[in-house]
Amino acid sequence: MDWDKLRIFHAVADAGSLTHAGDKLNLSQSAVSRQIRGLEESLNATLFHRHARGLILTEQGELLFDATAAMTRRLDTAFARIRDSEEEVFGELRVTTTTGFGTLWLSPRLPKLYERYPDLKVDLMLEERVLDLPMREADVAIRMKEPSQADLIRKKLMMVRMCLYATPDYLADHAAPRTLEEIKDHRLICQNTDSDQVGAGRSLVQHLMTQNIRSMLTVNNYYGVLQGVLQNLGIGVLPDYVTEDFPDLVQVLPDLTSADVPVFLAYPEELRQSQRVSAFKDFVQDEIISYRKRLRANSDS
Known part of the structure; x- marks a missing residue:
């Protein structure tokens, strides 16, 4: 050859x-x-x-x-x-995750990663399609379900739930629903059930739609859903982690949530010794630990 x-x-x-x-x-x-x-x-x-x-x-x-x-x-x-150095972290790191998690959780935290490793070059690929890590379509994946591909190292990061949220301004102008039946009097903002999304989120939306909701706005990712909520268009179905960066959002019908959704970080076995992958993995885990601590502190206060 x-x-x-x-x-x-x-x-x-x-x-x-x-x-x-x-x-x-x-x-x-x-x-x-x-x-x-x-x-x-x-x-x-x-x-x-x-x-x-x-x-x-x-x-x-x-x-x-x-x-x-x-x-x-x-x-x-x-x-x-x-080229990976035992003392330095540099070079390109290709990270794939969903549009919602990438825009709403990961991207706002990346400045901390670059503060630690200014020579790192992150290629962030946001899409619902599951990229093939063993075939090197990406180095690291953060997915909303356990990866099924072989020869991957995987780590469960946290559990997420889909909940209903609205802004205080919206709720000031519209009486907050007190029961599931009253949700039909509000505009529902959510992902279309035909779009790629976690099964738990789809099941929650399907349950809500049994109430013959009169007005809806559907978007193909959670970032778009959030923007609709922030513009006071209605009540949105969003992952619960958005409340940390948008603390003014009010949870509507708190007892109505999706099932738990596991969030996994995965990378190929062959990158086990990669300093870039290890640095990113440690960074994400540190952020998750800090996030959990803040959640506990808020619930205790």
Whole structure:
């Protein structure tokens, strides 16, 4: 296997141009073209369709590009692990979590992480899709259920519940519901039950919708739900951790909550010794411990 030809092929496929790939690799266009031609001859396959506006991968080229992309990710991970210092934390760390948790809980706390490790480069990927950690789509994941993928180290961080919240201004203008039946007189702000979300949150919303609610605002993530609540549009279904950063929110019908939702942190076994991963894991755990202490202090006061 000619690794140099594969490296050049990947650069060309990524750039879509021999010239741009050559500039990136510090090679002439003719040298890049020779390497691609040699690779195609060795594989007895055409890897690119050539046209005036650039290069497009053929079906065979797409297969090879998928393989070189996976190989590049694994090499980047290996290089990062090799560079990991026992005394310093630096380099890129790819973290994936849901949009709601990432925007409402994690992002507001990241300044503390950068204070500790100013040379860390966090790539925060917020999406409901579960990324494949063993395939190096991300380094660390924080998910609202226990990961099912093999070869992962996992740690339960905390339990979350979905509850009903409104602003004091909204409740001053609208009589707070005292029973489940009275929720139909208010606008409900929640995630659509067809959107990706934790099952406990979906079950709570489905239960509320049995009351024939007349007006609703549905959003595809909890950040959007929170914004609707803060604009006094109605009563929102939100995770209970939002109350720490938005202490003025009032819980409505406190006995009406979802089942507990576990929050897990996970990363691949091969990153067990990574200083970047260890630093992030310790930071999140410290923040969770502080969060729990504040909750206990508030409940005791």
